[in-house]
Amino acid sequence: MAAAAVQPDFSGGGRADEVILRNNDSTLELPFASSVSIEANAGALRAACRCAWCTKARVEGAFPGGFSGLSITQIKPIGTYALNLHFSDGHDRGVFPWSYLRQLAKGLSG
Template sequence: MTPGEVLLSPKALTLQWQDSGTVLDAGVLRAHCRCADCRAAALRGRPAAVVAGIELTGLVPLGHYAVQLQFSDGHERGIYPWPYLRQLAGLQDVTGVQSRP
């Protein structure tokens, strides 16, 4: 499912789905990056340390399936497919996104 509206602010990514709206915090998005480097670090037990006050600095659409997010710490390799963002939203609503999906 593709969101109808995508809004980027320094603190959050806001997605308007057909049935609901989601606001995902920049820190949550950075902590849950799925790029190869971040996943490898997490598998080694060394997940990326998210800098307090991290901000979103850019967004690049990738077709109709995902976005690539850019962060104030210079990280810009993560690709966030729409289903993954929706999954993060569900976890954030239930648990505050404490675990990696």
């Protein structure tokens, strides 16, 4: 019997109360109603992008080892479950569900 595929969590895990860019737009801060605030660096977020282009580049071994000096140039909501982040290197395809942002921030801080 085949193992059941793990489905991504699109529930959102609760949206942040606001979206704040700090440090010359290089840090994304997300305060939540639970009095928890998470933050992540633009380079780390860019490196964590799961779009098809980035996934293909990883599989082909062509994904950059890091992204230093990046800023976030635009943020767009995707429904109520995610943010679409645009980066200063021109990349604008990443969709970051709230639950994934929380997971990334937790991993970056701990």
